[in-house]
Amino acid sequence: MNNQSLYPEARFWKRKGESILCELCPHACILHEGQSGLCGSRIHEAGKLRSTVYGYPSALQSDPIEKKPLFHFLPGTRTFSIGTQGCNLSCKFCQNWHLSAQHGREHEYVSPKELVLAAKNNRCKSIAFTYNEPIIFAEYALDIIDLAEQEKIPCIFVTNGYVSELARETVFSGLRAVNIDLKAFSDTIYRHYTGGSLRPVLDTILWCVNKGIHTEITTLLIPGVNDDDLSLEKSTQWIVKNCGEDTPLHLTAFHPDYMMTDHPGTSRQSLERARKIATASGLRYVYVGNYPGFDNNTYCPQCGEIVIERKGYQVTLHKEHQHSLPIIRRLP
Ligand code: SF4
Incomplete structure (x- = not known):
């Protein structure tokens, strides 16, 4: 953290004359001193791009x-x-x-x-x-x-x-x-x-x-x-x-x-x-x-059996299911 600023320096930017080009997203905002990008989370401050949201979860x-x-x-x-x-x-x-x-x-x-x-x-x-x-x-x-x-x-x-x-x-x-x-x-x-x-x-x-x-x-x-x-x-x-x-x-x-x-x-x-x-x-x-x-269960495409049953956020894993589905990433 720079002592002169409230905000830590961002990554993904470069100087463009007196301005800064943010290279993080395709908007490629060009920011003059004191300006924020379209996202409102990155600001040009004293020749550097800084993140105004680093460390502040909402x-x-x-x-x-x-x-x-x-x-x-x-x-x-x-x-x-x-x-x-x-x-x-x-x-x-x-x-x-x-x-x-x-x-x-x-x-x-x-x-x-x-x-x-x-x-x-x-x-x-x-x-x-x-x-x-x-x-x-x-x-x-x-x-x-x-x-x-x-x-x-x-x-x-x-x-x-x-x-x-x-x-x-x-x-x-x-x-x-x-x-x-x-x-x-x-x-x-x-x-x-x-x-x-x-x-x-x-x-x-x-x-x-x-x-x-x-x-x-x-x-x-x-x-x-x-x-x-x-x-x-x-x-x-x-x-x-x-x-x-x-x-x-x-x-x-x-x-x-x-x-x-x-x-x-x-x-x-x-x-x-x-x-x-x-x-x-x-x-x-x-x-x-x-x-x-809506039925949001996961069914085995081979035999049609339920592999994962969902009722809202209540989830039941049918571990005894005979076919392994590589698409499901389970806990080791
Ligand atoms: S919108 Fe934000 S992340 Fe995208 S280029 Fe502009 S300042 Fe960077």
Whole structure:
């Protein structure tokens, strides 16, 4: 920590004359002295880029890992969940805007060491960076991941995947699992509704899959925006082709919120239709979230028996199941 500043120096930036270029995400913000980036979490201060959220979690709690959602990674365990404030996308439909659209740090300092200790004390089997976008607090996350690795605690990102090519490897390589939002299969929709673009997200998904990081994908189904048959066919066929048929897909229901409070929520029929399309594309594990009454058990694709039974966040693992499913990462 620099004595002259409240904020620790960030990584992933370089000087551009009198300004600073942030290289963490594809926005590539150019910041003059005193300016913050689009994410609201990085500031140009006296010739250096600094993280304004390092060490200041806005939320810390033990959650079922299924809540992230991750259904095939350490099922039935609890994950120590941490978020800060801010986001590098500005989704009009954000379901977590009270954290993502806030900037600053009104909370108490928690060092990476204290955080890993808290995860252990809470008997959590993993640490999840979630609630707001972890890419924007990469420096804090990376320090926690290093310490967690020493304690053999796997770390997870629940992320929009909107990271630069330059930073991707450093930011993601210490992770054991990710849930990446695929908000739409259209660059136009990404640009209009999120302020980002599609390609970097697809590249992050591919990078994680190719590196063997356990990858699940989530799509928030927004009526009239991303839920038409053709888009769903394209996105789910892309997942099958590039990530494999065993990639878990979570289709979640939109509830009117943030800048889209006058937009209708997702109907049961739409969720059922989307699930059918994903299954017809070849995905073997398609789950439905944020809507009651759906069957979210995991079935063995060989014999049809239940392998993991879920009632809400109550999880039963059917260990006696005869076929081993390599897609399920269990506790050793
Ligand atoms: S991480 Fe923040 S400051 Fe950096 S380029 Fe992205 S939006 Fe801009």
